[in-house]
Amino acid sequence: MGIQIGDKAPDFRVEAYSQGMTQAIQLSHYRGQWVLLLFYPADFTFV
């Protein structure tokens, strides 16, 4: 399944590393601001 321009971004809730801690992240919590969602293949590589 893919995404098209103009689609609502699918919501998700996951764990993240954030400034020394593990933090639960939910995409919909960022409504009201822009979000850059950036995927990359693996840690310890370039972005």
Place this chain on the structure above:
Amino acid sequence: MAAVAVKYPAFRELGTEVLTVSVDSVTTHKEWHEKELSLMVKGGALFPMISDPEGKIGALFGVYDARTGSDLRSHFLIDPQGVVQAMEILAAPIGRNIAEILRQLRALQHHQATGEFMPCGWEPGKPTLTEKGDAFSTSRRVWETWKPRNAF
């Protein structure tokens, strides 16, 4: 990732949160942050680094590659209403251009604020297309405002 960390203040100035995603664990993110990122950039990455171990988030956005078991190098710009306004997917050997992502973000925000259109190569300060209309009708008269030198 260090490049994103360097430009993070610019994203924040544009009212934008950065969320990065890979299939690595939170523990691996922590290790990478402590051993490399925080040494390359003062303070390191101040944005959440999401762990997507089974590629579920990648699959939601159509960028999980089951052949390699990893998320493809890609980005999505999501507006304050939660709507996807830009996306890009690259082959793994090619790194992305963070300045270009910022340019796309500035152009999208400028359009939402003014209704104007930003032709090829637009950067803040360059001419926009101000005639009212949609992207299709406006672009038919682009030659009146835009010259090839504006592309670069």
